Amino acid sequence: MHGVVNQAIEGLISQRFGTEAWEEIRIASQCADTTFYNNHNYSDTVTYALVVNASKILDMDIQTLLFEFGKYWVLTIAAEKYAALLHSAGKGLREFLVNLPNFHSRVMLYYPEITPPEFKVLEVSDTTLELQYFSKRPGLHPFVSGILEGLSTFFETPATIELMDTSMEDEYHKSVFSLHF
Amino acid sequence: MQTLKKLFPFYLRLDKDLNIIEYGRSMGKLLHENGSFKDHFKFIRPNFGITHSFASIAEFLDQFFILELFHHPKKVRFKGQFIIHHEHEDELWFCGSPWLMSVEDLQQHDLFVTDFAQHDSAIDTLLMLNQNLLNLQDNSKMIADLKQKNERLQQVNERLDAIVYAITHDFRAPLLASIGLLQLPESMVLEELPEILHTLKRLDRTIIHLNELSKNEKIALKFSTINWEELIRESYHNYSVIYGIKIPIHLSINETTPFHSDTFRIRTIVNNLISNAIKYARPVLEETSFIKISIHTDPSSCIFTIEDNGEGIDEKNLENIFKLFYRASIKSQGNGIGLYIIKEMVQYLKGTVTVKSVKNEGTTFTLKFPNQKLE
């Protein structure tokens, strides 16, 4: 996984639980890297190991942790590195999400080696959007929930976010979210 | 026509007199009135030999254009090309898009990614520029990391050199002496046993010291309340037993607030200082030898002073005593690690250590530590 995702894990743990907790988790995960760079690709095994060990050491369930990592990613990492980029993709959360499917496709142009997720957005009504998330990686839908929650704060667009369904389609793990504005 | 509009949301349609007769929906965010092309746009490239006339532009149809919307409060430049559509031969169409240098520029012009056509690589170039900035951030972080690691390596290397030197010289000499003594006829070996034991014990202390030194690097700081009285009494008792000497100790503790620091390091520092004070006491003084320890803590710091009337240190050696494996004389009983450990640990605790000494009169060490906050 790309460095920006691992940065969220490192950042949140160090900020809320201290650098000692982070060191313990990093070492337990056999992660030799002491810093994650923005533009570097790391093995997915490291990312999953960090999450699993963080869950054990901090005694928090994996889903809650992933959700928190997602929120932190938007509100700290992306707000610092990609604020203008996020704003450039929409005036509010709804407009932003309608454009979301293009986002990772464009990112893939300059990081051809990554496997970013795909999204489909259906405008169900004036107040409801359906967001479908497809990833080759398993179990990350709580991370998406956290990102959506963070985006709602970032764009100052209140919304209720609900996970409707998770399933497999071909080699993709699919999750369906309903967003009500 | 509709297709073209979709592909170039920043297009301009000009008539024979170069009046703007239509513009794309995204161009509408930057250009708010039709009027004459000349009143709004100037040619940046091509610039030589081009005029604001249909015929002149028509001569440059095979060229790449940079136009500047100069009336706009923050002059916007466009890149693109002019074409003449076969069904509208008396019109010139400009097909292109704004050329911006950062994602922030988009915001400044109130533009969104969606104002650009999907195929337009201008937006990808912007994203790439943004990514380049992050790359630069990475680079400076990497350089800083490398610099720090380099310094660290250099330090470790120097220490390693000193350790190897010590092992080959200082460790080997007592070992060879002990081996020599052990090879004497049995009756004589028995006689030499106390000397051998003494030599080996000294070697063992050196090894313990080296271990403490390596722990200083590895063990994370852990702050708790320091119980000075208990810590000093325990250390004093242990070293009095080890050296078999009992020197009177005067302890004065003035603690206005509890002192918080790293127990492992404070204990090691105190052990080394007390052990030195006992080890270097002058036997001739007998009962008049003393060790005076005074401690003063306040919310921000703690000052620890230890004074003795022992052997003292020659002035010329004072500046070197904190160096690794430094020994004032060949006869020195120490291994040259104790004071180095003290210096390293004090530094680790962000404290300071100073020394005053007069040969054959005594020595005073003054240490100052920050009072840490407990989480």
Ligand code: HEM
């Ligand atoms: C500034 C905007 C964004 C950038 C630059 C960005 C970039 C990236 C990158 C580089 C990865 C790593 C992919 C890999 O290593 O294979 C990633 C993963 C991911 N991104 Fe984004 N992203 C952005 C916004 C979003 C948003 C808004 C969402 C969700 C609503 C999202 C959801 C995810 C998820 C869930 C992953 C984990 C990988 C997976 O699911 O397979 N991202 N992103």
